Amino acid sequence: MSKEYKYKPIDVTEANLYNEYFPYEEIPKVAINNKIVPLNLPEEIWITDTTFRDGQQSMSSFTVRQILKLYDYLHEIDNNMGVIRQSEFFLYSSRDREAVRKCQERGYEFPQITSWIRADEKDFELVKKMEIKETGMLMSCSDYHIFKKLGLNRREAMEKYITVANKALDAGITPRCHLEDITRADFYGFVVPLVKNINELGKKANIQAKFRACDTLGLGLPYGGVELPRSVPAIISGLREECGIPSKALEWHGHNDYHNVVTNSTSAWLYGAASVNTTLLGVGERTGNSPLEAMLVEYAQLKGQKGIRLELIREVCEYFSREFDYTIDAKRPFVGSEFNMTKAGVHADGILKYEPIYNSFDTKKILNSPVVIKVNQSSGLAGITAWINSYYNLKGHNKINKRDLRVQSIKNWIDNEYESGRNTDITSNELVNLTNRYFSVELANLEMDQLDEVN
Template sequence: MDQRKVYINPHNNLLQLEEPIYPLVDVEEPNTFRNLFPYDEIPKIAFNDRIVPHNLPDEIFITDTTFRDGQQSRAPYTTEQIVTLFDYFHRLGGPKGLIRQSEFFLYSKKDRDAVYRCMEKGYEFPEVTSWIRASKKDFELVKDLGMKETGILVSCSDYHIFYKMKMTRKEAMNHYLSVVRECLETGVAARCHLEDITRSDIHGFVIPFCTELMKLSKEYNIPVKIRACDTMGYGVNFSGAVIPRSVQGIIYGLTAHAGVPSKWLEWHGHNDFYKAVTNSTTAWLYGASAVNCSLFGIGERTGNTPLEAMVFEYAQLKGTLDGMDTTVITELAEYFEKEIGYRVPSRTPFVGKNFNVTRAGIHADGLLKNEEIYNIFDTEKFLNRPVLVAVSNTSGLAGIAHWINSFYKLKGEAAVDKSHPVVQKIKNWVDEEYESGRVTVITDDELLDIIQKTENELGIHISK
């Protein structure tokens, strides 16, 4: 007979049974979920059709790992570059600070110099946080720098506990709890990075461990945050999928069973199976207030959840940008290319050179009539990126007219259409180029040159 108490859920006013208590299951052999992760086959996605409810927190926000996880996969940023990017994040997050935190390494003098300079800005958001080794010396360093919170690695799958750390689950839990206690003793809030959570025993280790972390938080009256790290990108957002791959199941388990408040819960996703963005959004929908991202998704292996993607996911979920300045995203892309020397792949959404460029002639004809037909939103308003058409052998008259209007910002009566004589002359020149064997698109410089020549020849000046 079920003796659990009945209570009223304040979120939906329904009677519910109190959640069961999950004790640590200290197994002798590691549970590697070979039925889901056979190493010599593609991982399996299994379903048990157990559904958990949506639980979008009252407040959701983004945290940044560009200077931590993002720096693990590329040449380190200079101190000046870090400070400049931090300024951009402050502007992008807007007055509500929706880019809530940014985490830093503290190991090198360059990293610490960047921390000092960013903290000197005096911004409320992003808050400067750190990621450190689990040592008393590092905790004291965090405290000396004046930080209120630090991240601590607490790997949670048996792959890590048994094979890397050479411990049992009980030994690992006791070790982690002692480390977190040391951190709290210094007065610094702990952010526990549960590495490899999508291959972990959720009920046998993760939930009992997080339950103990919540007890420590209550004992010291200091927040202990949980970062659920999908280190290998195994998480899936499908309703009814089984844990540990189910994002919904993990978030529900942490909030309902372990008692982790949404405001202390964060999702950190990787993109190994192309699911970083959808999994992060799913974590928001089911109870995590924070999603951890890196700019342009730059991170370990296939990368992290792209920060700019979650800005637009936020707007779609909430129906508002809440003051975020999305034009900063374009400035960031330009800064990376011009100052850092990093070229964003051309078809990357929102930031790639060609993300809102069309080449098909029939699409260009539609854009000329109404750009809403083939543009995702007003990209000029939100990103300072007017919709463009690349001129090639398939662009047609409409594509050339659209390119001219976009480049010269011709609107209303000043705009040209596909019957304009300059457009017709350029179309003839383009056709001749491809009939001669050309296979590449026409460059902007070539178009500017031929437009000037055509204007002089016809005595018509559309570019003035």
């Protein structure tokens, strides 16, 4: 390696695959060292988006029109708050570049447009031509990638990465170094010297280089007392303290292979990274990326909702379903059609008495998703009454009481259905017809615009 670079990797002749943690014939292991890292939530945190890069890789290619519409949604949800701060794009095809130009023409401050390239000098020329001020650069860090995929050793990999980072710095472009597969990498033997070298080059160029810690296989663990390389707290605090990287230059990128993507992202914030990387609805390779909507809710819990327009997320869901024939799990938090649905009679009874008992926040106001009541054999009088009050938006003295004899008549009809062998929920159409039959004409003729949506 050139003498210009102060920090040398610990070169090894054979790849260190951490087989003690990742025996391929078994489930990966959790190693505990009981070393607790203090929390260090930055004063300012934000979200970045990779829907048009990592997200698009897992779906059919987006058209320019679709990319522009989704970019508009990101801007509208952010509402000029700078919480959704950046969105990254591919530059390889003519369609990719046209989409970037169209988005650039919007002139939005947020999300800022960045790009993604391999650590390759030819790729870097695309960034310069598109006049993009910041670009992600793929820098594979684990020996799985360095030895087994790239066919290099650590010294050669570091030289390759630093050369391209230098190209960006020389051109006045901020390099965002994507530390791929960091949760299987030799942190002190390769990651730390690489990051310190690039950071020093950035200081000489008067540009703060950025670093994205990429949990490529979702192996990161969010809790304290876990050993490297899997510990999110140790990775983030290590990049800050060992490498001197400020929080504003640290970002986390996760995958959901082990159901930890949201908690890992939040953990990265809590231990000092200012930024977490997401996609709309969590689309992405294999099990997907951290869902943007989930991290917006996490952000609101940590910092407050501010002016973020969370109610637009429902529109995004409808757009995905329509444009990409994309199915959203009905039970998926915040975006599923049944995420705040209740069927149990005892729950419906609680909602009748005081909605916050079984709804932790006003989902109608904040997410444009009112509480949904489904009626089945277990709903009882409370469930039927809650459905009527919710469906017809009855408030105050207009609300129906579960002791109303007309509710009992509807329940008798429903009980008979299940006694006769029915095993499906009662549909909204059926409940509307029953309401028409047993309640006043005035109630039965109330607006029913939501019927198809509820069904």
